[in-house]
Amino acid sequence: MYEAYWNLRMPPFENRPDPRFFYGSRAHHECLTRLRYAVNRRKGPVLLTGPAGSGKTLVCHRFLASLPRGAYDVAVVPELDPDPETFLREALRRWGQEPGSGGRSELGAQIRSHLLENHRRGVESLLVMDGAHAVQTPEALNEIRLLLPPRFGGRFVLTLVLVGRPELVARVRSVPALDQRIGVPVRLGPLSREETIRYVLTRLKRAGAGRCMFRPRALDTVHQLSEGLPREINTLCDAALLRAYLERAPFVEAHHVALGEEAAAATCA
Numbered sequence: 001m002y003e004a005y006w007n008l009r010m011p012p013f014e015n016r017p018d019p020r021f022f023y024g025s026r027a028h029h030e031c032l033t034r035l036r037y038a039v040n041r042r043k044g045p046v047l048l049t050g051p052a053g054s055g056k057t058l059v060c061h062r063f064l065a066s067l068p069r070g071a072y073d074v075a076v077v078p079e080l081d082p083d084p085e086t087f088l089r090e091a092l093r094r095w096g097q098e099p100g101s102g103g104r105s106e107l108g109a110q111i112r113s114h115l116l117e118n119h120r121r122g123v124e125s126l127l128v129m130d131g132a133h134a135v136q137t138p139e140a141l142n143e144i145r146l147l148l149p150p151r152f153g154g155r156f157v158l159t160l161v162l163v164g165r166p167e168l169v170a171r172v173r174s175v176p177a178l179d180q181r182i183g184v185p186v187r188l189g190p191l192s193r194e195e196t197i198r199y200v201l202t203r204l205k206r207a208g209a210g211r212c213m214f215r216p217r218a219l220d221t222v223h224q225l226s227e228g229l230p231r232e233i234n235t236l237c238d239a240a241l242l243r244a245y246l247e248r249a250p251f252v253e254a255h256h257v258a259l260g261e262e263a264a265a266a267t268c269a
């Protein structure tokens, strides 16, 4: 849309988990390191939490892409269904297994035997449950806990990565049997002001920009309104680039950012 006007090769602020646009903030780096540590050392379940749009799913993608091929049998459930039978079936399918027609306990047993089979073959099993905050009842969370088979030689045969919004922490806490087994808690917070600016600059550069068209005050406004959340930063910057282009402005000013669609509508009314 506005790419030619701003001399960009591609749109810089798409809300997609595109690895080319990855910006390694301190928190994102730390999160990757902890994930690697948990999986390499088989430390048991990882609880990865952070606000919506903070980059949890992208970090998981990046982490999974870095795993050596063949050594891991990975199942990623992208949007966990709150119903245990549904999520157990989904996990089996994502491991390439046809789920049986039985209920929870049979599905759980099927998963455990798949894990043991992997263990015998020397393959690591990894299960990423994204959107795990959707699972609300202790009973359903306990069903996740039951997936964790006994350790072999002091090590877990499954690395479970539970990913969700911050409220997941309290929910997991309400199921002590699961909470006590969490090996590595990881929290992803918002970007600082400096990181927000570096995030914007990184994305602009990767999209081919030869200069930063955002004025410093516009970048401050992006940070304030987005509260440092990458998904919000993308939405605000994309809208601001469009608005400034429509005005044929040479720079993106604070008011291009501050006037979101709703605010603009309110001003017109």
Ligand SMILES: Nc1ncnc2c1ncn2[C@@H]1O[C@H](COP(=O)(O)OP(=O)(O)O)[C@@H](O)[C@H]1O
Residues within 6 Å of the ligand: 014, 015, 016, 017, 018, 021, 022, 023, 024, 025, 028, 050, 051, 052, 053, 054, 055, 056, 057, 058, 059, 230, 231, 234
């Ligand atoms: N570290 C990052 N580098 C580049 N883009 C990011 C980063 N973190 C998040 N994003 C952007 O924000 C969007 C939302 O992130 P996502 O991982 O879906 O958040 P969450 O899963 O926490 O809701 C991503 O699609 C991506 O475009």
Ligand SMILES: [Mg+2]
Residues within 6 Å of the ligand: 056, 057, 058, 130, 131
């Ligand atoms: Mg997500």
